[in-house]
Amino acid sequence: MLDIQKYLRLEMFPHMLCPGCGHGIVLGALLRAIHSLKLSQDEVVVVSGIGCSSRLSGYVDFDTLHTTHGRPLAFATGIKMARPELTVIVITGDGDGLSIGGNHLIHAARRNVGLTCLLLNNEIYGMTGGQAAPTTPLGKISTTGPTGPFETPFDSCRLVEAAGASFVARGITYEPATLEKLIVAAIQNPGFSFLEIISDCPEFFGRFNRMGNPADQILAQKQNVVDAKTAATLPPERLKGKMLTGILHHEPRPEYAASYQESIAQMGAQAR
Amino acid sequence: MEKMTKPVQLLQGNAACARAAIAAGCRFYGGYPISPSSEIAETMAKLLPRVGGKFIQMEDEIASLAAVIGASLAGMKAMTATSGPGFSLMQEHIGFACYTEVPCVVVDVMRGGPSTGLPTSPSQADVMQARWGTHGDHPAIALCASSPGEVYELTVRAFNLAERLRTPVILLLDEVVAHMYEKVDLGRLAGLPVEDRRKPKGAPGKLEAYAAGEDGVPAMAPFGEGYRYHVTGLAHDSRGYPTQDPAVVETTQRRLQRKVDRCRKEIVSYELLQCEDAEVIVFAYGIVAAAARQAVRQARQRGIRAGLFRAITLWPFPGEELAAAVKQAKRIVVAEMNLGQMTGEVERAVGKKKTVKTCLKANGEAITPDEIFSALQAEDACHA
Amino acid sequence: MESPATQNVLIVGVGGQGVLLASDILGTVCLGRGYQVKKSEVHGMAKRGGVVYSHVRYGTQVLSPTIEPGTSDVLLAFEPAEALRWSKYVKPTGTVIVNTQKRIPPAACQDRRPDALTRYPRGIEQALRSQIEDVRRFDAETLAFELGDLRMCNTVLLGALSRVCEFSAEEWLAAIEKSVKPRTAELNRRAFLAGRSVEFPCAEEPQAEELVFEKREAARDEAPFIEIRQNWCKGCEICVRVCPQNCLVMNGSKLAEVAKAETCIRCMLCEWLCPDLAVSVH
Numbered sequence: 001m002l003d004i005q006k007y008l009r010l011e012m013f014p015h016m017l018c019p020g021c022g023h024g025i026v027l028g029a030l031l032r033a034i035h036s037l038k039l040s041q042d043e044v045v046v047v048s049g050i051g052c053s054s055r056l057s058g059y060v061d062f063d064t065l066h067t068t069h070g071r072p073l074a075f076a077t078g079i080k081m082a083r084p085e086l087t088v089i090v091i092t093g094d095g096d097g098l099s100i101g102g103n104h105l106i107h108a109a110r111r112n113v114g115l116t117c118l119l120l121n122n123e124i125y126g127m128t129g130g131q132a133a134p135t136t137p138l139g140k141i142s143t144t145g146p147t148g149p150f151e152t153p154f155d156s157c158r159l160v161e162a163a164g165a166s167f168v169a170r171g172i173t174y175e176p177a178t179l180e181k182l183i184v185a186a187i188q189n190p191g192f193s194f195l196e197i198i199s200d201c202p203e204f205f206g207r208f209n210r211m212g213n214p215a216d217q218i219l220a221q222k223q224n225v226v227d228a229k230t231a232a233t234l235p236p237e238r239l240k241g242k243m244l245t246g247i248l249h250h251e252p253r254p255e256y257a258a259s260y261q262e263s264i265a266q267m268g269a270q271a272r
Numbered sequence: 273m274e275k276m277t278k279p280v281q282l283l284q285g286n287a288a289c290a291r292a293a294i295a296a297g298c299r300f301y302g303g304y305p306i307s308p309s310s311e312i313a314e315t316m317a318k319l320l321p322r323v324g325g326k327f328i329q330m331e332d333e334i335a336s337l338a339a340v341i342g343a344s345l346a347g348m349k350a351m352t353a354t355s356g357p358g359f360s361l362m363q364e365h366i367g368f369a370c371y372t373e374v375p376c377v378v379v380d381v382m383r384g385g386p387s388t389g390l391p392t393s394p395s396q397a398d399v400m401q402a403r404w405g406t407h408g409d410h411p412a413i414a415l416c417a418s419s420p421g422e423v424y425e426l427t428v429r430a431f432n433l434a435e436r437l438r439t440p441v442i443l444l445l446d447e448v449v450a451h452m453y454e455k456v457d458l459g460r461l462a463g464l465p466v467e468d469r470r471k472p473k474g475a476p477g478k479l480e481a482y483a484a485g486e487d488g489v490p491a492m493a494p495f496g497e498g499y500r501y502h503v504t505g506l507a508h509d510s511r512g513y514p515t516q517d518p519a520v521v522e523t524t525q526r527r528l529q530r531k532v533d534r535c536r537k538e539i540v541s542y543e544l545l546q547c548e549d550a551e552v553i554v555f556a557y558g559i560v561a562a563a564a565r566q567a568v569r570q571a572r573q574r575g576i577r578a579g580l581f582r583a584i585t586l587w588p589f590p591g592e593e594l595a596a597a598v599k600q601a602k603r604i605v606v607a608e609m610n611l612g613q614m615t616g617e618v619e620r621a622v623g624k625k626k627t628v629k630t631c632l633k634a635n636g637e638a639i640t641p642d643e644i645f646s647a648l649q650a651e652d653a654c655h656a
Numbered sequence: 657m658e659s660p661a662t663q664n665v666l667i668v669g670v671g672g673q674g675v676l677l678a679s680d681i682l683g684t685v686c687l688g689r690g691y692q693v694k695k696s697e698v699h700g701m702a703k704r705g706g707v708v709y710s711h712v713r714y715g716t717q718v719l720s721p722t723i724e725p726g727t728s729d730v731l732l733a734f735e736p737a738e739a740l741r742w743s744k745y746v747k748p749t750g751t752v753i754v755n756t757q758k759r760i761p762p763a764a765c766q767d768r769r770p771d772a773l774t775r776y777p778r779g780i781e782q783a784l785r786s787q788i789e790d791v792r793r794f795d796a797e798t799l800a801f802e803l804g805d806l807r808m809c810n811t812v813l814l815g816a817l818s819r820v821c822e823f824s825a826e827e828w829l830a831a832i833e834k835s836v837k838p839r840t841a842e843l844n845r846r847a848f849l850a851g852r853s854v855e856f857p858c859a860e861e862p863q864a865e866e867l868v869f870e871k872r873e874a875a876r877d878e879a880p881f882i883e884i885r886q887n888w889c890k891g892c893e894i895c896v897r898v899c900p901q902n903c904l905v906m907n908g909s910k911l912a913e914v915a916k917a918e919t920c921i922r923c924m925l926c927e928w929l930c931p932d933l934a935v936s937v938h
Contacts, residue, residue: 003936013933014889020892027933042500058502065345065504066503066504067505068338068368071365075339078300078342079342081326083495083496086495107335214892214893260326267321
């Protein structure tokens with residue numbers, strides 16, 4: 001109902017993502033969230049890395065920065081430091097954010113720098129043709145894990161919470177309204193906000209693992225998740241193999257760029 | 273701040289670099305500790321907030337240059353400093369800054385390599401990495417200082433070139449220059465001109481972010497001021513949008529190279545010492561040039577007509593200038609603290625008719641005047 | 657042999673209104689008298705505002721647990737539409753007690769626009785009066801709210817029920833005290849008495865319901881319009897599969913197409929779940 005087009009670079013459409021790719025759903029939710037927060041297009045910066053998810057930055061009409069593989073959080077940190085007043089949103093993927101960019105992720109969380117990091121997790125490397133990701137579940141097939149990986153996938157939310165993020169949440173593309181609310185809450189948190197979004201890759205993950213067409217795949221998402229509030233009432237055996245969704249951790253603490261800015265002001269006062 | 277300090281100071285090379293950066297308008301430093309460059313970070317951490325600037329210690333060198341590029345896109349003049357191993361990690365983003373045309377200054381205080389190598393003994397073994405370290409074709413500007421006073425000057429110049437040409441500029445120091453203390457007249461240096469990037473004319477609107485005029489340098493809008501443009505490391509068109517159109521890609525590639533080439537004369541600087549009548553000329557840069565100066569003096573005292581070509585700009589390589597300077601000389605001695613990285617460039621510049629000898633050292637020790645003097649005399653190469 | 661004097665009370669409402677507790681209390685009152693009681697209830701969609709009902713039968717000897725249509729002495733309805741749904745169970749000479757506050761079920765408000773027309777039944781009061789002699793309508797919910805807790809609504813309704821049953825106020829109050837948490841006992845007592853003291857027909861504004869309909873009627877605008885940008889659509893079929901009203905189909909070019917916009921309920925799923933941002937619902 002919202003005229004989403006005003007936030008798009010229409011000349012770039014249709015976008016390059018595959019049919020049924022969940023990342024486009026995230027894009028819609030992100031734009032509705034930005035709209036509902038009444039943010040001006042001029043005060044939003046979208047930074048992304050490399051991969052399917054990171055291509056989203058090219059389609060939105062803000063200042064946008066499509067960086068190198070795994071590094072968007074580091075670029076975004078520089079932007080936020082230079083202009084703390086901007087709303088800096090980082091879009092990354094599971095390979096980008098957790099594998100090659102894992103170090104940047106935990107440090108951005110530790111610093112609590114005021115970035116909103118959306119990690120679009122489709123459990124595979126899509127752009128390069130379906131290789132195993134650090135999130136590929138045991139038993140799931142990829143081109144570099146033809147019999148499934150032998151390594152345990154990351155739980156990115158627990159990782160980032162342990163690293164010190166002040167806001168950690170998980171959403172799924174099948175619940176776009178909830179997703180929008182989670183993005184709003186993430187942006188509203190002044191410190192480092194991390195939102196993992198379970199998204200689908202029908203082209204590779206879905207095809208390799210015989211998950212049916214894109215509609216079948218998205219309709220199946222609910223089988224693997226439990227809302228955190230519900231989970232609190234369930235016995236552990238009912239939670240086996242399930243991912244928790246909703247806001248998983250929210251504990252505001254001083255934001256890095258603002259704290260630094262404050263120390264500059266204090267230094268100025270002392271000098272006078 | 274500057275006026276509260278004494279105009280003439282005993283300054284370390286690294287400290288001079290930091291002081292000059294601030295004087296040149298640098299307001300952002302992102303870095304990671306590594307010897308022998310750490311004093312630059314330490315000085316910046318202390319001084320930047322006093323002028324309203326920002327310092328951040330990132331998790332590694334990759335992230336450091338990333339943050340620097342981010343801050344530069346957001347409108348701040350920005351820099352980082354590192355040494356060999358960190359410089360290797362930064363190559364990824366040097367390429368990114370070249371292609372996305374984001375001004376920044378990268379200081380590499382060279383130490384012995386490869387790998388962890390010789391922390392922290394002097395070396396000049398990163399000079400080729402400064403040119404070709406990142407993948408793909410790209411322009412490169414690298415300056416190399418021989419003394420703390422020159423570190424100051426070249427740091428300001430590095431920022432000016434970066435801002436004017438929208439490209440990363442590399443400042444190469446060696447461990448000796450970086451840690452050397454010398455009298456530096458800040459009063460004189462305070463008057464160095466400072467250049468800023470050109471911003472787009474007119475109100476924000478639809479911007480062709482990479483449309484360039486005659487000089488090949490697009491005006492640069494800071495993020496957050498309503499221009500709303502796209503920056504990508506992918507091949508892109510004049511709007512900044514990804515493209516694979518060969519004609520468009522070619523145009524951009526050529527423009528990037530041309531914008532630096534057309535300013536070559538302003539970028540290239542060097543120093544000549546007694547080259548006019550020299551039959552043997554030493555080609556040296558950085559701290560080796562100081563030793564070479566002494567060697568030339570020694571040679572002249574012994575009646576050998578020696579001269580020195582000191583390269584200050586390493587990239588673009590001052591080939592034409594070198595060729596002109598060695599016209600009447602018979603021999604050229606390349607003295608450098610590596611296994612001959614610049615020797616090939618020198619050979620190419622001077623042509624086959626000249627004899628090119630080398631005086632090389634890559635063991636963590638500085639080349640001495642005596643070693644260069646021996647090379648001046650000898651017909652064969654000196655491997656010190 | 658079942659006693660001919662067996663009383664049938666049907667208690668109905670929607671999830672969360674306290675139907676089951678009310679029927680438990682009635683059961684407790686009956687037991688206090690030494691009667692046999694049988695109770696049969698259905699609940700399940702309680703969280704979604706679904707239908708909840710409880711058949712209560714009591715007397716000297718009760719065999720069947722359920723009430724047959726047309727045989728209930730009393731229908732205690734926590735919600736007007738539920739009263740209508742169950743009205744055929746009531747004897748023509750029976751009594752209906754109705755809380756007038758509506759709970760519009762999801763099925764009746766599929767159109768998600770603000771002020772959209774709902775498919776909630778109209779003319780409930782007339783329908784009830786045409787079938788049953790004694791119709792007692794009142795706003796139990798507001799009464800409970802004014803007493804300090806909306807959740808007392810069921811006890812207020814029990815108060816009204818007590819006027820048509822044979823049990824004394826004391827018997828009721830004793831059962832209530834036994835059934836509720838001690839800290840709410842006093843509030844429940846007052847709620848019961850407030851309900852018991854309502855006189856019928858009570859003076860309330862019957863036009864309230866009609867006004868709401870008129871307002872919704874006025875807000876009705878043109879039919880929903882679903883736009884699909886064919887050149888953006890990549891034919892993933894998600895919108896077609898998630899549409900609860902089957903408004904969309906895949907066309908011959910394997911792209912999504914609007915088949916019948918008129919049944920669209922503006923749930924927005926097609927727009928929000930379109931990965932290509934190709935669908936807009938206006």
